[in-house]
Amino acid sequence: MIHLDNIERVFHVGDEEVHALRGVSLTIQAGEYVSIMGPSGSGKSSLLNIIGLLDRPNQGRYALDERDVTGLGDDELARVRREKIGFVFQFFHLVPRLTAAQNIALPMMLAGIDPAERQRRLAVLLAQYGLENRAGHRPDQLSGGQCQRVAIARAMSMQPAVILADEPTGNLDSTTGREVMALLEGLHAAGGTLIMVTHDRELGARAGRQLRMVDGQLVGDERNA
Amino acid sequence: MRPSDFLDFAWQVVRGNRSRTLLILLAMGIGVAAVLMVTSLGEGARRYVLNQFSGLGANLVIVLPGRSETAGGIPGFLIGKTPRLLTTDDALALTRSHAVRRIAPLIVGAGDVHWNARSRETPILGTTAEFIVVRQMAMGQGQFLPEGDPHHSQPVCVIGAKVKRELFSGGTAVGEWLRIGDRRFRVIGVIAPQGQSLGFNTDEIVVVPLAAAQALFNTESLFRIMIEAKSRTLVPQAKADALEIIRLRHEGERDVTVITQDAVLSTFDRILGALTLAVAGIAAISLSVAGILIMNVMLISVTQRKREIGLLKALGATGRQVRLLFFTEAALLALAGGSAGLIVGKLGQLVVASIFPDIPFSIPWWALVAAPVTAVATAILFSVAPARKAAQLDPVLALSARK
Ligand SMILES: Nc1ncnc2c1ncn2[C@@H]1O[C@H](COP(=O)(O)OP(=O)(O)OP(=O)(O)O)[C@@H](O)[C@H]1O
Ligand SMILES: [Mg+2]
Numbered sequence: 001m002i003h004l005d006n007i008e009r010v011f012h013v014g015d016e017e018v019h020a021l022r023g024v025s026l027t028i029q030a031g032e033y034v035s036i037m038g039p040s041g042s043g044k045s046s047l048l049n050i051i052g053l054l055d056r057p058n059q060g061r062y063a064l065d066e067r068d069v070t071g072l073g074d075d076e077l078a079r080v081r082r083e084k085i086g087f088v089f090q091f092f093h094l095v096p097r098l099t100a101a102q103n104i105a106l107p108m109m110l111a112g113i114d115p116a117e118r119q120r121r122l123a124v125l126l127a128q129y130g131l132e133n134r135a136g137h138r139p140d141q142l143s144g145g146q147c148q149r150v151a152i153a154r155a156m157s158m159q160p161a162v163i164l165a166d167e168p169t170g171n172l173d174s175t176t177g178r179e180v181m182a183l184l185e186g187l188h189a190a191g192g193t194l195i196m197v198t199h200d201r202e203l204g205a206r207a208g209r210q211l212r213m214v215d216g217q218l219v220g221d222e223r224n225a
Numbered sequence: 226m227r228p229s230d231f232l233d234f235a236w237q238v239v240r241g242n243r244s245r246t247l248l249i250l251l252a253m254g255i256g257v258a259a260v261l262m263v264t265s266l267g268e269g270a271r272r273y274v275l276n277q278f279s280g281l282g283a284n285l286v287i288v289l290p291g292r293s294e295t296a297g298g299i300p301g302f303l304i305g306k307t308p309r310l311l312t313t314d315d316a317l318a319l320t321r322s323h324a325v326r327r328i329a330p331l332i333v334g335a336g337d338v339h340w341n342a343r344s345r346e347t348p349i350l351g352t353t354a355e356f357i358v359v360r361q362m363a364m365g366q367g368q369f370l371p372e373g374d375p376h377h378s379q380p381v382c383v384i385g386a387k388v389k390r391e392l393f394s395g396g397t398a399v400g401e402w403l404r405i406g407d408r409r410f411r412v413i414g415v416i417a418p419q420g421q422s423l424g425f426n427t428d429e430i431v432v433v434p435l436a437a438a439q440a441l442f443n444t445e446s447l448f449r450i451m452i453e454a455k456s457r458t459l460v461p462q463a464k465a466d467a468l469e470i471i472r473l474r475h476e477g478e479r480d481v482t483v484i485t486q487d488a489v490l491s492t493f494d495r496i497l498g499a500l501t502l503a504v505a506g507i508a509a510i511s512l513s514v515a516g517i518l519i520m521n522v523m524l525i526s527v528t529q530r531k532r533e534i535g536l537l538k539a540l541g542a543t544g545r546q547v548r549l550l551f552f553t554e555a556a557l558l559a560l561a562g563g564s565a566g567l568i569v570g571k572l573g574q575l576v577v578a579s580i581f582p583d584i585p586f587s588i589p590w591w592a593l594v595a596a597p598v599t600a601v602a603t604a605i606l607f608s609v610a611p612a613r614k615a616a617q618l619d620p621v622l623a624l625s626a627r628k
Binding site for chain 2: 031034049052054055074075078081082087089093095097098102106107110111112117154158215
């Protein structure tokens, strides 16, 4: 479902060119569980941003669900992002003034989903992620693990085909990290495509497919038996 | 997104930044209130003057001695030079015009009015029976001066309501004899209270027959001749006739000024209208200051909320949605500020009106509409730049922005 062909991403910092991605080609099937590892600055986040349509490659082609998305306009990209992709970030990225429930409902609000339907889905999500008692709390009243659960619930609210997680446990202790991993892996088990950047070898090894990046290039692509 | 979502979201932002919101409300409120207050002062002054003149009576033409350069304008009316006198016969001659319904010659002076041991200095008005009709005044008690040849007079007078109160306290005045100078007058009527009109407070005057006033002040010369034209359309005719009749009587010299109520009114109307617009314009500047403040605050807000904007985009918000979110926020602030300004402006107007009850302060409808509309329009106009900036933020950079 994800098909990258010879993707280049170059940043200009002053006069210098920084090659974040050099000729990355990659195909990911629906329902795969992929981990991306590699040293800091190797381009993992850059790759994830391109897959998530947050960023555009300087060169190369990207087809999502058989559709070429390389040349789409901003608004069309936003629509595809909204419908097909769920993001989970290292720093949660919750809106501080909104409650847990309001944060979870944000993508549904942006998509213009009927308020009654929103409420229905919200109730299911809150129950699913054990947040019923926290629905009215703001992020600063939640623990890190709870915040990440809110973020995952938010990513799942539009029932996306692909979940992109950039170091989702990077800011959590190991116990809550394991809880969050269990949730994400549960999504994969339910048929979702999960792509996760991590620095943790042990976590990375749990994925069915492990990509390794160095210096903007894919240098390893292993599958667990 | 649904319209209610935009409102909800903007409401959360506005509520979450209390001090920022208050600041904008204050700026907008002051701007709108200033426009309303200032225009209501201007409009009040305009109406005050209009009322003063319209109290004069309908179809009024006034003849005064002395020629003003711009006949019909204010200068002669205010300065009133007197090269040649206007006489009672001049006044009577004016009735020859077909356009004139009636005339009332006028002499004004001041004198001490005595009754028993009490005395009081008041303006004394010498005129004829027609005066009360021309000026459209009403009697409280008794009757006005009797009809008759203005060259002769009976020893009677009519007094204002305040004069009556001060000289006679609660007692009856009609039938009593007053002394003015060395002459005695019998009170035959009291004018109904009506207050200020063109510099005269008719509550404070004593009216005596024309010939009596001429004798009292030892002068033949009239202060004014008031003419009532037969209809509004005949006012110009009456004016032309008056000029011509007096010119013939004064050996061909045009030495009087004839003014019509319309001319005076429209002059005042123009001056005060322009003045109101000018000060309203100045006050409107404070509105644009508020607009610029909103722009700055929104720009700061875009910078502070980079991560949030990046997040919204990552969650599938289009540039248009982000822009609209910021517009809604600005419009909400401006609307609230505008409403606050409307309320404060209205309260201010009521307070000023209670301090100066004589002046009919009122906020003209155009200011009532224009001030809040301008407020919201400036707010939205000035938030175009911040909203565009937000919509164009690169989501990757915005997300990685550290607070
Ligand atoms: N917006 C940007 N402007 C300039 N350079 C950038 C930008 N984003 C990333 N880079 C550079 O691109 C390279 C890859 O960055 P990227 O964030 O993808 O690395 P990463 O593998 O995610 O690292 P980490 O493990 O530290 O998160 C780095 O050298 C980084 O400095
Ligand atoms: Mg990274």
